[in-house]
């Protein structure tokens with residue numbers, strides 16, 4: 516048996532293409548002292564990977580051309596010379612886009628697939644869930660009765676953020692692309708309303724969905740959606756700026772005209788990165804795990820089959836072709 520890896524082959528200028536990746540075969544790694552080897556079951560595909568493909572200055576180091584594409588996966592330990600991990604343990608590791616990875620335990624966590632499904636540790640009970648929890652609680656700070664708008668509402672982060680807002684007694688309003696996603700956000704995730712930003716009349720539809728204005732905006736997309744939302748923010752409202760996916764390929768698409776709203780309504784905007792708040796991961800993951808285990812939050816997944824299909828699935832994620840957390844099933 517061989518390992519398979521996907522390398523970053525070239526840095527994109529604009530949209531990502533399959534030619535920016537290269538699939539290679541290699542020997543399955545062996546564990547040296549203080550290391551373990553994991554066979555990955557699911558690979559997580561996340562929008563942040565688009566930023567890592569660039570060389571520009573950011574909050575995290577760029578992926579290296581010619582090396583395994585960065586990423587997080589969940590799987591089973593098959594060999595260990597590490598005191599804290601043994602064969603048979605299930606783990607989340609940052610071993611990247613490959614079938615088998617080697618870890619010294621840094622950034623790895625043991626997970627229990629009997630508590631919540633294995634793949635959920637890459638979604639609602641993983642980094643995207645923690646991001647939703649931190650953005651909403653630390654920066655949005657919603658109070659019961661307030662209106663919370665969440666963009667990319669059917670996705671891994673947005674779906675969780677809106678459900679957490681509902682659990683706090685807020686009116687949760689999603690923004691998503693297309694009827695099917697909006698129906699899911701309302702009927703399955705329990706948001707009060709969802710605006711289809713692709714259907715036109717964004718301004719009027721936001722106004723109708725938020726009759727008392729917007730107190731908190733959990734922004735996953737930036738650009739035209741942020742611009743429209745700004746026109747409906749209440750005095751002393753908050754924006755948790757989590758992502759700007761509408762401009763990852765083209766920063767010019769992020770231009771916002773309604774900037775005066777910040778002054779007129781004394782809006783507090785806070786950009787945040789989930790890794791800024793490592794002390795909050797444990798309480799966030801404990802609460803999210805319990806909520807999922809108890810059926811109080813739901814999620815949906817888009818699952819590509821096989822490592823070789825990861826590049827196409829990633830390109831689809833950046834274009835909104837995913838419907839829920841984007842994963843690649845490796846076994």
Ligand SMILES: NC(=O)c1ccc[n+]([C@@H]2O[C@H](COP(=O)([O-])OP(=O)(O)OC[C@H]3O[C@@H](n4cnc5c(N)ncnc54)[C@H](OP(=O)(O)O)[C@@H]3O)[C@@H](O)[C@H]2O)c1
Pocket residue numbers: 561562563642643646667668669670671672673690691692693696735736740756757758759760761762787788789790832833834835836837838839840841
């Ligand atoms: N700050 C942090 O620490 C942190 C951590 C994790 C994620 N994030 C950010 O959070 C956001 C959501 O991440 P996720 O993992 O949950 O992904 P996701 O929502 O599951 O998938 C991305 C979604 O973005 C939407 N989208 C794509 N292009 C768009 C455009 N031009 N305009 C509006 N929406 C667009 C699509 O949904 P529609 O079909 O509805 O358009 C797509 O399904 C991303 O911006 C990501 O970078 C930030």
